[in-house]
Amino acid sequence: MSVDGSLDRLKREGRIVVVGASLAGLRAAETLREKGFDGSLTMIGDEPYEPYDRPPLSKQVLLGRATADRTGLPRHRAIDARWRLGVPATGLDMAARRVRLADGDEVEYDRLLIATGIRARPWPQEDEAELDGVFVLRTRDDAEALERSLAQGPRRVLVIGAGFTGSEIASACRERGIAVTVAERADAPLVGALGGVVGRVAAELHRKHGVDLRCGVMVTGLEGDSAGRVRAAHFSDGNTIEADVVVVSLGAQRNTEWLAGSGLGAGPRGIACDAGCRAFDIRGIVTDDIYVAGDVARSPHPLFGYQFLSLEHWGNAVAQAETAAHNMLSDSADRRPHIWVPAFWSSQFGVNIKSVGVPSMGTEILIAQGSRSEHRFTGVYGYQDRVIGAVTFDQTKWLQFYQQLIETTAPFPPASPTVDRRPEGQQPMPADFPDPSVPTHGPTVTLSGYAPDDRRLTFTPARH
C-alpha cells in the first residue's frame, strides 16, 4: 500500500487506458482486474474486432481449416471494459494525460498502457502494392482476403521474403497444392533469425516440398495487367516470374507514428522502456504513468548484455503484459522486472520449429542432438563462450534443458555428452548470420537501439 493512499485510490476509482486491443492489451486488462483494479478501463483498438489470435492466421486459416473470424482469443476473465474498437489512437498529450482518437474524441487516463504492436511492412512501391492480388499478412482481414484468393486456385503464388511468416505462407500454399515461388534476398530462408547453418536446412525443406526457392535475389518490381491485377514480378537477376498472387512478407513496422511529437521515447524501433515496462521519454527519463507491452516495446535484458530487446513473440506479449499490469498497480518496491527468456515457435512443411534465447546474437552453433540431414535436430548458439540461444527442429521436448543453460549463462560449447549426439555435433561451427547492417526480412528479435549502419543520430558531449 502506498504511503499516501494514491495507489488504493487508483485501484478503486482510477482510469486506465489500454491502447492496442490485441493479445498484450487483452492479457494486461485481465491482469489488471485480477489484481483488483476496480476503476474504469478503456480498450482502444484500430481494428473493428475484439482481440484475436494471430499465429493461426498464417497456418490453419491459410490452409482453409479455420476461418479468420474464429480465432478470437479465449477470455480468462471478464474485464468489464469500455471498448473503442475500429478507432485508432492518433496522439498523446503526456502533460494532460490524454489520448487522442481518430474520431476526435479524447480519453483521459491516470495510467496508460501502450500495446499498439506492429504491422506488416508494405510493398514500397505504392502503385504496385495496390494491384489486385498483392497481399500482406498480419491482420484477420489480411488472412481472410489471402485465403479467399488461395481458394480460387491461383496458378502461382509469389512470396517475397522467407522469414517465418513467408515460409509458413509458402508451406500452406504447397499443402494446398498451389505452385509457389519464394524470393529471399539473403542466401537462405530464416537466416535473419537463425543464421545460415540452420537456414540451409530450411532451404532444403522448401525445395523438398516443391517450393521454387530463389535466394540471393530481390524483387525489383511488380507488374499488373490492364485490369489492375498483378501478373508478374521482376527479379534483380533479370528473371521474370508470372504469378497471380503476391504476398509481401518483408517483416514488420512498429506502430509508433501516432506518438510522434508526444515527447515519448518512441520511434521506428519501438518504444523504449525500463525492465518494469515503464516508458522512457525522449530525454531518457522514465515515466511514472505510461507503460508499454508486446511487440512495440523495447526493454533492456540482463541475460543479453542489457541490450534493448524488442520481441515479436506471442509469449513475450503475454508475459510483458502481465508484468506491465502488475507494475501499474504496484509501489516501486513491489514492481517486478520483465526478464522473460525469448521463445518462439513456427510450423512449416510439417516441421515444428522452436527457439529460445536470442539465436541471432550467437556467433557459433553446435548441433547438439539429432541431425540436420534428417531435419530433426537441436542447434545451440554460442556468444562469447556462453550459451545464448537454441533452436529445435522437431525436437521440442529437449528445449527446456537448453533454456536452463541460457538462463544460467552456461559455457559454450556445452561439454557433456547427450543422447543422440552425432558426429556433426562434435564441433561448433560459425552460425553464419548475415552482416547485421544488411537488412533481412526474417528477424523477430531486434537488438539494441540502433543498427550498426545507423549514423543519423550523433552524440555530442557537453563542453565545459
Add this chain to the structure above:
Amino acid sequence: MTEAILRQIIDYAHRADPYPLYAELRQTPVYHDADGPFVLSRYYDIQSLLHDPRISSDARNLKTPATANPLAAEADEETALPPSFLRLDPPEHDRLRRMTNRPFGPPHSPRRVHEMRGELKDIVSGLIDGIDNPDRIDLVDQFSYPFPVTVICRLLGVPREDEARFHSWADTIAASLDPVPGADTDERAKVSHNARTELGMYLAGLIEERRKKPGDDMLSQLSTAGGPDGVMTTMEVLSTAALLLIAGHETTVNLITNGMLTLLRNPDVLERLRKDPNFAVPVVEELLRFEPPVQLVPQRTTLADIEVRGVTIPKGASLWLVLAAGNRDPDRFEDPDRFDPDRGDIQHLGFGSGIHSCFGAPLARLEAQLALSELARRLENPRLLEDPPPYRQNAVLRGPRHLPIACDGIRP
C-alpha cells in the same frame, strides 16, 4: 534421514500409504546411500531431469549392476524381445515412437482415440451389466482388470474369439510384475516366460496374417503402413505390441482402481461426478497427480556427471525419479495432500514428461474418464468394504490388488 527410507518404500507395509515416506524423502532432494540409486523427489528436479538429454533410458549405459537396483525386476518388461522404445534413447526411440504414433494419434491419425469412445462405452457398460452381486464386488477383478485388456485387444486388432486367450496371457504376465515374496520364484518365472512366449508367437502369427490382409487396426498399420521411416520389422512390432499391452494395461488398471478408491473416500466428489459426467475430466487429472499409477521411474541413468542442488550425480549412476513424491511437492502444489479436482494449476508428473511422456496418455485419460463417470452413475450408493484395501506388492506400479465394494443396486 535414515538409509531405511528406500527399504521402507519397497516394504509392503507402507504400500497403502507411501506418502509420508515421500514427504520424508523430499527433505533430502538428492537422496543417495551406499551403492544404491540416486533418488529425486522434488517436482522441479524431476521435471528438469525428464527433459535433460544427459539422462538415458537405455540400460546399456548403466554402470551399476542391475542387482543394485532393488526395483529393477518390478519395473521391467523383461522379455526376450529387443527393447521397446521405452528403454531406448533417440534416435532409435524417436523413430519407433514416431512409427507407433502414426496409426495412433495426430497428425496422421487424429481421431483414432476419439473414435474408440463408443466402443469403450460399450465395454464399460457390458462389464457393469455383468456385476451379479452388488453386496460384494471386487472392482479390480470384475472391472478394472478386464477393461483395459479388452481395449488393447480391440486397438491391436486381436479377433474377438481370441480375446479370452489374450486375457489369460496378460493376467499371467501382469502377475509376474507383482512378485509375492517367498513364493517359488523359479516356478513363477517359468510360468511367466511361457506366457510371454505363447503371446509372442500368437502375435507373430497375427502380424503375418495382417501383413497379407491388413485391416484398420494398429497391428496391421504397424506392420504394413509406410511412412518416411519405412515399415517396422516383425521383432519391432512385437516389442511395441508387448509394450502397449503391458504399459497400457497395468497402469490403467491402477488409475481406475485408485480413482474409485479415492472417490469413495471423497463422497462429495463422487456425487458431483454422478450428476455431471463432464466432471470426470478434472477428476482424472487430479487423480493422476494425487495417486499416480506409476509411482516412480527407476530406469534412468546419467551419461555425464550431473549436478543437482549442489550434489554431483556421477556418470553411469542409476536414478529413481519419484513422480508420486514430486506430485505432492508443496513447493509446486498448494495443499498437495488434498484431493481437489477444482485446482486450476495441475501440471502433474503422472504421465512423466519429456520424450518418454506416456504414449498412451490420451487413451488412458479417456478410459478412466468413461470408467469412473459410468461407475459413479450406475452404482447405487457405493461404499468401501475394506479401507485400505489389499494392495499389490509392486511399489512402482502401485494399486490395490482387490477393491471390495458394495452397493444397493445397479442403475440401468
